[in-house]
Amino acid sequence: MEAVRNGQNAERIREADEIFREAEAVWCEEDLPVIDRDVRARVRETACQAVQTQVFAKDYADACEAFYLFRKLHSFADQMPAWAVLTGDYFFSRFSHALIPIDNVELIDRFSDYLKEVVKMINTEPDLEGYLAFIRQTALEISL
């Protein structure tokens, strides 16, 4: 069962990378700001360091990174509507997948509340530092 899950995860990661590369090529053509790979790595690292047990470190990092990409991509909706919206939605589905193995009600509720809160900020850039603080605080408070 674990092997099947790992196989599916590997397949999903390959697909996510492929879709991200495809979108990246389009926004480079359009001269739009690319999503910094260092920032993605920083999100993952923060998530991995925030968890108290390593069991869910990878899933939490996957969820946090996918959520970051989902929000960041949707912030490009005015410049690159189709690609930004679809790719963002795709990463939301990746985020949902990553939450499942963690199986933590409180975590789902925290992300749900956070999402409903951040969309209230009118046309501002997603706040990276605020998001990293949310990742740390959530893991700590729910003892992930």
Place this chain on the structure above:
Amino acid sequence: MMQWQAFCSEKQIRELKPLFGELQKVLEGLETELMDFQIPGRPEMEDGLKRLIGAGGKRLRPSLAWVCYRLGEEQKLPVLPLMCMLELMHTASLVHDDIVDNAALRRNVPTIHSQTNRRTAAESGDFLLGKAMEYLKIYRGTGINEILADVSAQMCRGEFSQMRNLYQTAGQNVETYLMQCRQKTAYLIAASCYCGAAAGGLEQAQKEALRAYGEGIGIAFQLKDDLLDFTADAEFGKKRGQDLRNGIFTLPVLYAFSKNPDPRMIQLAESREKTESDLEQLLTYVKDANGIEYTLERINAVTSEAISRLAVLPDGMPKQALIRIAEALDRRKV
């Protein structure tokens, strides 16, 4: 809400009235739940979403989930949260699709991005996804959340496939198009049936039969929707020839190209600048190649197949209702 009565004989209406009456009440509860939100500081977002949700729609997915749930004898899980999740996911996808397609109207009301901007519309859809997440905890460990996460990825794949193939006929055919229909539309309808049945405690074989039924009527639903591009009808809020104009090649077009490949027509279809006369030529070409008849035949075939999958289910009002729903979708005005 869906007007089932319009597609039933008087005898059938009498027979199914208790069930549809019950469904009507549940849908009213759904409506209340869906409209129960506030977005302080973003009145344009709140207004746009409430206008869209309030404009109705068929509520097909939650209705199917409920009817499938009612087939079960051991309804251990609540179904209303599932119905909310399905409708919220669907509505979020509509808001986002309207941005992608740059659509002006949805359910005969202005789209959110046309009244605000794309960023606000994208975030409006995101708000609905955040709201849908509130219900996930109820279905932990049932497999329902996994299915919904898979379906949302499939929906994106279908949209990507459509976007990659815009204005291109190469690499597209009847089969690739049907896969796109499954991904964009049918899998969520199939999941509505399957998850409703799972919440209702049905056996695996019955859940699978309902999944197959949902997939079949989902394909029929999408094909019927595509056919509307060939028939002018303001009732559906869709202007004739819009898909063709936007480089989206649906089943009637792909069938015409496969049956009667005409390089001039292919070139015309692939052009990004089409005049009204170009569109008329293309519509006539598709009609003459029997693209519309072929699509209608496929709709009838998948609908019949979908209904046949219900054989493993116990007889009764819910099963009859599913048959009527399939027939109602098949008979949507073209």
